[in-house]
Amino acid sequence: MNGEAGSAATGSSTTREFDVVVFGATGFVGELTARYLxxxxxxxxxxALAGRSETKLAATRKRLPLRAHDWPLIVxxxxxxxSLDAMVARTRVILTTVGPYLRYGEALVVAAASAGTDYVDLxxxxxxxxxxxxxxHETAVATGARIVHSCGFDSIPSDLGAYLLYKKIAADDAGELTDTTFVVKSFKGGISGGTIDSVRVIAEQSRxxxxxxxLLNPHSLSGEPGNTPRPAISSEPSDMTILSAKKVDPSLRGTLAPFFMAASNTRIVRRTNALLDDAYGKDFRYAETMSVGQTPGLSTLxxxxxxxxxxxxxxxxxxGPTRKLLDRVLPSPGEGPSEKSRDKGSFVTETYTTTTTGRRYRSQMRMKGDPGYKATAVMLAESALSLALERDRLSGLTGVLTPAAAMGDVLTDRLRTAGARLEAVELT
Structure with a gap:
């Protein structure tokens, strides 16, 4: 897939006023991300901090550590x-938490691509x-911009999980990936109000x-602009798959349940493979599941x-009527758990594959912090810093990218330094 940098490459300019602008800094995850930075x-x-209200931005800045108290504010x-054009022209990277993106994100992604400004979102x-x-995509390729979507719990563990397997298998000269399955082994935390709001918007549009x-196309994100692949739905595992754990790997027990974010994450992973010219393998197939226990009967139920x-x-x-009832109890955008609850959260994900030579591999990502809030803020911030500060280590890919395709090795290193555990090993 063509994504090499264009001659303009304005996004690499060293004359930008800022390295990172946090757009949506007054929101719950926006403030957490600014605090991490x-x-x-x-x-x-x-x-710099950006949002609709200078008064709210100033209040947010006051709550941040002292180092942030002189950060400029952008309305x-x-x-x-x-206003979006003016904002993106001032920074090397725009980091946005302003969603649902179908509602509020379209103009910003076009502005960033046009200005040659790198972009990350959730x-x-x-x-x-x-x-x-x-x-x-085509505009970003021409200007040298990297537009990188899904840089939080959706979909970095999924994307890096497959990428780490690919790197390890290539280093071992062990063939190519075949059937590959992501397993959420543990998840301690809540679902963010922003994620719920995105589900609301997608549910509305699905009519x-x-x-x-x-939404049903397993390769809806794998094509070039204006050329969406139309494979049979059966060409990839179902997003609602229920699997015997032993079929994923002989070391596992019980039955695996569908993972609720599979419909998004799987398509990001498949786009990564497409951007890397199908480097994972011609027989690469990818599914996502979650562990619900190892006892055969109980886990199946x-x-x-x-x-x-x-x-x-x-x-x-x-x-409509049932959505209104759910809205009364589900978290709203801008809401989130206490700091104590966020600190108690954690997640562990594992990705399994068997190669074309018959060898078995597993990658793992483990992080402390509520997956949808604290851990996501770390992943989003480190994605932005990867683009802003380590441009000489990134690949030459530009355009609309994925976390692994844009900054796989760099982001892996930065997340390890930030306390995440990421590894890929051969199983025996």
Whole structure:
């Protein structure tokens, strides 16, 4: 897939006023991300805070560590393209937490691509990434911009999990990846209000026939602008798959349930493989699951309950009256757990594959902190810092990218330094 940097390459300019601008800094995850940058970005990193209200931005800045108290404030609004153009022209990287992206993100991604400004977000909305590919990829290639979607718990563990397997298998000269399965081994934390709001928007749009076809297409993000692949749905595992754990790897027990973010994460991983010219292998197939216990009978019942519950939830979110009832109890955008609760959170994900030579491998990602909040803020901030500060280590790919395709080795190193455990090993 063509994504080499264009001759303009304005995004690599050293004359930008800022390294990173945090757009949506007054939101819950936006403030967490700004706090992480204040605590952990290298001395001399130039950061600004952006949002619709200067008063709210100033209040947010006061709550941040002392180092952030002189960070400039930028007033910009997703409904004002001129303000977005002015904002992205000032920075090397725009980091945005302003979602749902289908509602508020379209103008910003086009502005960043046009200005040659690198971009990171938290979207789990496959239709938005599809829009971005069609509207911004060619422009970003021409200007040298890297537009990198899904830089939080959706979808960095998934994307790096497969990427680490690929790197290890290539280093071992062990063939290519075949059937590959991501397993959420443990998840301690809550689902963010922003993620719930994205589900609301996708559920609303799924009533449109074309959007439904896009959501059901396992390779909806794997193509070039204006050329979406149309494979049979059966060409990849179902996003609602229930699997015997032993079929994933002989070391596992019980039954694996569907993972609720598979519909987004799987498409990001498949786009990575497409961007890397199918480096994972011609027989690479990818699925996502979650562990619900190792006891055969109980885990099978639990996996079935998860599958039914997920379907019922998505159906309820697409139906106005039931969605209103759910809105009363589900977290809203801008809300989140206490610091104590965020600190108690954690996740462990594992990705398994068997190669074309018959050798078995597993990668693992382990992080402390609530996956949807604290850990996501770390992943998003380190993604932005990877683009802003380590450009000479990145690949030559530009355009609408994925975390692994844009900054796989760099991001892996930065996350390890930030305390995450990432590894890939051969199984015997």
């Amino acid at each position: 204040a605590d952990h970005s290298p001395i001399g990193t130039k950061v 910009a609004d997703s409904s004002s393209p001129a 979207t789990g909305e496959a239709p938005f990434v599809h829009y971005s590919i069609n509207k911004a 449109d026939a074309e959007t439904r076809r896009l 639990a996996a079935g309950a998860v599958a039914v519950g997920t379907g019922v939830f998505l159906g309820a979110m697409s139906f």
